[in-house]
Amino acid sequence: MNLAEYDHGQQSNRPSAEVSVVVEGAAAIGDTRDAAREFLESLEAAHGISVSSRAVETVQLVVSELVTNAHKYAPGPCLLTLEADEGMVAVTVWDSSTTLPLILSPDPARVGQHGLELVMALCRSFEAHREPVGKRLRATVVLNEDKAGGAGGRQPS
Numbered sequence: 001m002n003l004a005e006y007d008h009g010q011q012s013n014r015p016s017a018e019v020s021v022v023v024e025g026a027a028a029i030g031d032t033r034d035a036a037r038e039f040l041e042s043l044e045a046a047h048g049i050s051v052s053s054r055a056v057e058t059v060q061l062v063v064s065e066l067v068t069n070a071h072k073y074a075p076g077p078c079l080l081t082l083e084a085d086e087g088m089v090a091v092t093v094w095d096s097s098t099t100l101p102l103i104l105s106p107d108p109a110r111v112g113q114h115g116l117e118l119v120m121a122l123c124r125s126f127e128a129h130r131e132p133v134g135k136r137l138r139a140t141v142v143l144n145e146d147k148a149g150g151a152g153g154r155q156p157s
Helices: 026-047 053-073 114-124
Strands: 003-005 017-025 078-087 089-093 126-132 136-143
Touching: 003 126, 017 026, 017 053, 017 126, 053 078, 053 089, 053 114, 053 136, 114 126
Parallel strands: none
Antiparallel strands: 003 017, 017 078, 078 089, 089 136, 126 136
16 A cells, blocks of 8 residues: 655645555555544644544545445556545545446345445535546545534435
């Protein structure tokens, strides 16, 4: 797993903080959860951005689900990027498969395949886009639900 962190400050339309992780192999999935937690924990100290414990748990779950799906359904490595700005964190995962995920309707009788269902329920928004090579999934999570007036409320694009 390769980790690159960028601090863009407030001088442009770029995020106030960003980290990218190249993920190779199933063993690195746990490392991505750790990287997400460390990134979120650094936001308050380095940038004065408040992050609730619920947001940390939600982002770790979203990262785990999206990276696990990338590993399961796409050959080769994937790229995880976390961007924090304006009270939100965007979790973006790129992988090499052009097949967009199928988001199934809730079904308590179905065994498995509830990951994206959970992501949709927990995130403020979710987007899936084909890229010239592969696809990019992006989910946004509120960093502090008290300030944003609620934690979830999906708005799929």
